[in-house]
Amino acid sequence: MHAGTVRRRHDTTAVNPRATHLSLALRHVAEASGQISRADIAARTGLNRSTASSLIDELITGGLVKETGATPRARAGRPATALALRDDGPAGLGVDVNVDYTAVCVVDLTGAVRYKHVVAVDQRGHTMTEILDRINTLSRAAHAAARADELTLCGSAIAVPGIVDRDRATVTLAPNLGWRDLAVTEVLPADVHGLLDNEANFAALSEPGLLHARASYLYVSGQIGVGAGIVLDGRLYRGTHGWSGEIGHLTVDRDGPPCPCGRRGCLERYAGQEAILRAAGVPSDPGTALGVRPTVALIADRARANDPATLAALTRAGQVLGATLAGCLNLLDLGHVVLGGIYRDLAPWIAPEVEREVATQFLGAPWARPTVEVATYGPEAPAIGAARSVIHDVIGDPLRWLNH
Amino acid sequence: MHAGTVRRRHDTTAVNPRATHLSLALRHVAEASGQISRADIAARTGLNRSTASSLIDELITGGLVKETGATPRARAGRPATALALRDDGPAGLGVDVNVDYTAVCVVDLTGAVRYKHVVAVDQRGHTMTEILDRINTLSRAAHAAARADELTLCGSAIAVPGIVDRDRATVTLAPNLGWRDLAVTEVLPADVHGLLDNEANFAALSEPGLLHARASYLYVSGQIGVGAGIVLDGRLYRGTHGWSGEIGHLTVDRDGPPCPCGRRGCLERYAGQEAILRAAGVPSDPGTALGVRPTVALIADRARANDPATLAALTRAGQVLGATLAGCLNLLDLGHVVLGGIYRDLAPWIAPEVEREVATQFLGAPWARPTVEVATYGPEAPAIGAARSVIHDVIGDPLRWLNH
DNA sequence: TTCGATTTGTTGCTGGGCACAACATACGGG
DNA sequence: CCCGTATGTTGTGCCCAGCAACAAATCGAA
Numbered sequence: 001m002h003a004g005t006v007r008r009r010h011d012t013t014a015v016n017p018r019a020t021h022l023s024l025a026l027r028h029v030a031e032a033s034g035q036i037s038r039a040d041i042a043a044r045t046g047l048n049r050s051t052a053s054s055l056i057d058e059l060i061t062g063g064l065v066k067e068t069g070a071t072p073r074a075r076a077g078r079p080a081t082a083l084a085l086r087d088d089g090p091a092g093l094g095v096d097v098n099v100d101y102t103a104v105c106v107v108d109l110t111g112a113v114r115y116k117h118v119v120a121v122d123q124r125g126h127t128m129t130e131i132l133d134r135i136n137t138l139s140r141a142a143h144a145a146a147r148a149d150e151l152t153l154c155g156s157a158i159a160v161p162g163i164v165d166r167d168r169a170t171v172t173l174a175p176n177l178g179w180r181d182l183a184v185t186e187v188l189p190a191d192v193h194g195l196l197d198n199e200a201n202f203a204a205l206s207e208p209g210l211l212h213a214r215a216s217y218l219y220v221s222g223q224i225g226v227g228a229g230i231v232l233d234g235r236l237y238r239g240t241h242g243w244s245g246e247i248g249h250l251t252v253d254r255d256g257p258p259c260p261c262g263r264r265g266c267l268e269r270y271a272g273q274e275a276i277l278r279a280a281g282v283p284s285d286p287g288t289a290l291g292v293r294p295t296v297a298l299i300a301d302r303a304r305a306n307d308p309a310t311l312a313a314l315t316r317a318g319q320v321l322g323a324t325l326a327g328c329l330n331l332l333d334l335g336h337v338v339l340g341g342i343y344r345d346l347a348p349w350i351a352p353e354v355e356r357e358v359a360t361q362f363l364g365a366p367w368a369r370p371t372v373e374v375a376t377y378g379p380e381a382p383a384i385g386a387a388r389s390v391i392h393d394v395i396g397d398p399l400r401w402l403n404h
Numbered sequence: 405m406h407a408g409t410v411r412r413r414h415d416t417t418a419v420n421p422r423a424t425h426l427s428l429a430l431r432h433v434a435e436a437s438g439q440i441s442r443a444d445i446a447a448r449t450g451l452n453r454s455t456a457s458s459l460i461d462e463l464i465t466g467g468l469v470k471e472t473g474a475t476p477r478a479r480a481g482r483p484a485t486a487l488a489l490r491d492d493g494p495a496g497l498g499v500d501v502n503v504d505y506t507a508v509c510v511v512d513l514t515g516a517v518r519y520k521h522v523v524a525v526d527q528r529g530h531t532m533t534e535i536l537d538r539i540n541t542l543s544r545a546a547h548a549a550a551r552a553d554e555l556t557l558c559g560s561a562i563a564v565p566g567i568v569d570r571d572r573a574t575v576t577l578a579p580n581l582g583w584r585d586l587a588v589t590e591v592l593p594a595d596v597h598g599l600l601d602n603e604a605n606f607a608a609l610s611e612p613g614l615l616h617a618r619a620s621y622l623y624v625s626g627q628i629g630v631g632a633g634i635v636l637d638g639r640l641y642r643g644t645h646g647w648s649g650e651i652g653h654l655t656v657d658r659d660g661p662p663c664p665c666g667r668r669g670c671l672e673r674y675a676g677q678e679a680i681l682r683a684a685g686v687p688s689d690p691g692t693a694l695g696v697r698p699t700v701a702l703i704a705d706r707a708r709a710n711d712p713a714t715l716a717a718l719t720r721a722g723q724v725l726g727a728t729l730a731g732c733l734n735l736l737d738l739g740h741v742v743l744g745g746i747y748r749d750l751a752p753w754i755a756p757e758v759e760r761e762v763a764t765q766f767l768g769a770p771w772a773r774p775t776v777e778v779a780t781y782g783p784e785a786p787a788i789g790a791a792r793s794v795i796h797d798v799i800g801d802p803l804r805w806l807n808h
Numbered sequence: 809t810t811c812g813a814t815t816t817g818t819t820g821c822t823g824g825g826c827a828c829a830a831c832a833t834a835c836g837g838g
Numbered sequence: 839c840c841c842g843t844a845t846g847t848t849g850t851g852c853c854c855a856g857c858a859a860c861a862a863a864t865c866g867a868a
Binding site for chain 1: 416417419424425428432450451632634636641643646648650653654658659665666727728732735736738739764765767768772
């Protein structure tokens with residue numbers, strides 16, 4: 001995880017052992033919350049038992065970890081006292097400014113979603129000031145809700161549909177919002193410094209089980225376009241500029257239909273929302289279509305009604321998507337794909353095709369069969385992932401929280 | 405860089421500050437060898453001057469770093485004493501077992517190639533024992549040459565064309581050598597523990613300038629197949645199983661010509677050596693073709709003679725390769741490609757096409773124009789990269805060398 | 809030339825933090 | 839009931855980084 005405001009470009013800076021070990025101990029507690037003892041941490045990290053105890057004590061007095069009583073053990077010996085993350089300590093605020101809705105949520109240290117509020121509104125009909133005002137209002141409400149729930153917001157993160165400059169906390173370009181070079185995090189409450197990232201990237205962090213396990217996977221985030229978040233060893237891979245995961249314009253067929261990007265046969269032209277609509281024979285109606293949800297629901301309805309054209313369109317989209325993803329898996333040697341965004345809602349028809357394509361085209365399949373999973377969260381995924389990224393920064397550097 | 409035999413799966417182990425800081429100081433010396441002082445290191449790392457001095461002293465007495473006299477400075481103040489890597493300290497042994505040649509080389513701490521020996525021989529005509537014997541003989545010769553040059557071999561690495569299990573130091577499968585589950589590193593001299601990896605991966609590490617700069621790039625290694633080594637932030641990305649970089653079977657055209665892998669229209673069918681040969685109208689002659697070098701030289705000859713069919717084949721191959729690479733760059737947000745293997749020899753005809761495709765298809769091109777570079781080394785690249793990986797392990801953990 | 813300013817490198821001191829060992833604690837089992 | 843076993847705590851010593859003062863070596867200005 002990115003270390004917040006600390007510009008850790010590479011590991012060229014001196015190391016602070018205490019901070020590193022506090023994070024290490026906390027991470028082990030997070031990965032086995034309620035099932036781990038001081039002695040376990042010592043054994044797993046290689047630290048001495050006394051050192052592990054000292055670290056845990058500091059985390060307990062700091063309000064990040066609690067004891068959950070003694071655990072009955074089968075073996076002989078003194079029973080261990082189990083440790084768990086506190087659910088009433090620091091919490092993260094996540095905001096998602098999408099084209100057709102704005103979402104906020106609060107996630108506590110355990111990763112649980114404690115507050116969630118989604119407002120469906122087409123941003124394209126509003127000015128930038130109105131949008132920012134709405135973010136501010138929703139954030140303050142979330143802030144109040146967190147406080148009422150005995151949580152302390154210790155950071156925030158905003159997901160936007162576009163290109164961001166994380167270091168400058170600025171939205172470089174968000175075409176669908178009409179934003180350019182906008183320091184959007186400034187509208188957040190002053191006491192929570194704001195992180196910023198792409199929706200697909202934050203959405204990739206929303207999966208509950210995967211992050212703790214230091215998993216590597218591709219989170220496919222289908223919206224109007226098709227993007228992906230790349231998680232390697234439990235950390236989001238952002239690329240050299242932060243634009244990683246642009247799979248929507250991978251070429252499926254050099255002689256395929258033209259794409260607004262200037263090329264031909266891009267993945268979006270086969271597996272994007274518009275393409276599926278068109279292939280299903282639904283007249284595209286940008287006037288009334290209020291964005292992702294309703295359109296996707298429409299397709300799903302027709303598929304459930306066994307409309308032949310729709311089913312054929314979904315099968316075709318799944319095949320093309322699966323073939324493209326198989327290529328990505330081959331390039332990166334990943335064995336796991338998560339289908340998010342519209343593909344989550346269309347999973348009954350898309351997922352089997354993706355699974356088949358990936359299973360047959362992944363070169364490592366004979367040794368390690370790749371898995372295809374449906375995302376846990378739908379439209380809330382980016383906001384939840386954003387909030388979770390704040391929590392990950394706390395786990396990555398607990399000292400910042402411990403020092404007030 | 406991988407920490408050798410130490411199974412550092414993730415950063416779940418305790419940190420040793422002294423070891424980390426020794427590596428940190430050494431890395432800074434390596435990146436600016438001859439142009440850096442103790443005070444510089446202190447400034448760049450954030451360590452105290454006295455600490456930096458202590459670290460450097462330890463590295464000097466350990467034989468890794470030397471002083472190269474005072475540097476005249478423009479500014480006022482005491483002139484700094486420049487530090488540089490020693491070229492007579494530890495060295496790495498690199499071995500490459502290819503289908504049609506075996507190469508060994510020795511690289512010193514500065515990255516300079518101090519010994520190199522390539523034996524052209526078609527391994528397919530020999531038994532496994534013969535091949536292993538040759539590796540052993542060549543390694544002993546390299547060992548003797550290093551000793552005569554006042555170098556101390558402190559490790560070795562073998563590159564093989566196939567799938568390896570690094571943790572077990574075993575070749576899982578090398579079809580063209582007929583190997584399966586072979587612990588090839590055991591034939592190396594006993595005092596150098598052997599690393600193991602794929603040829604494309606090691607070749608990616610052979611580029612001189614790029615590694616020190618913590619660069620991110622894709623090293624395309626065209627041989628009979630097409631592979632790639634992925635370097636992210638100066639570290640080789642190997643994937644979850646170590647099979648990353650398999651771009652040869654990315655789909656270019658779903659309705660293209662069939663491929664032995666069972667799919668259709670794979671990249672190899674357009675930009676692989678065999679495909680270029682066939683498209684150029686050269687009768688494929690596996691009987692006399694002694695592998696990569698001669699065949700590629702043949703194509704290059706015909707291209708130099710302006711043979712229309714060959715030029716068209718190369719143009720087509722470059723276009724398809726470039727388009728595929730652009731997709732990879734978009735997925736990973738990389739801005740740099742290095743053309744190695746056969747593409748290095750065919751660069752005059754391939755590189756411009758790749759450059760054009762990448763420039764037009766890389767989505768970040770308007771903000772950061774991608775660069776296409778021709779590899780520094782040819783067939784020796786895997787062996788040199790292998791040796792260099794040994795050196796990188798020394799720089800990554802100098803304590804192991806300092807403790808004898 | 810001389811003296812102050814400036815930067816580099818070294819030395820002695822201090823404190824943080826980890827390992828180690830010994831001990832108290834708390835169970836299971838014969 | 840006592841022994842073996844495992845957990846957690848306490849006291850001690852050592853490694854190592856930070857700090858400050860000082861010596862060294864140069865530039866620049868008077």
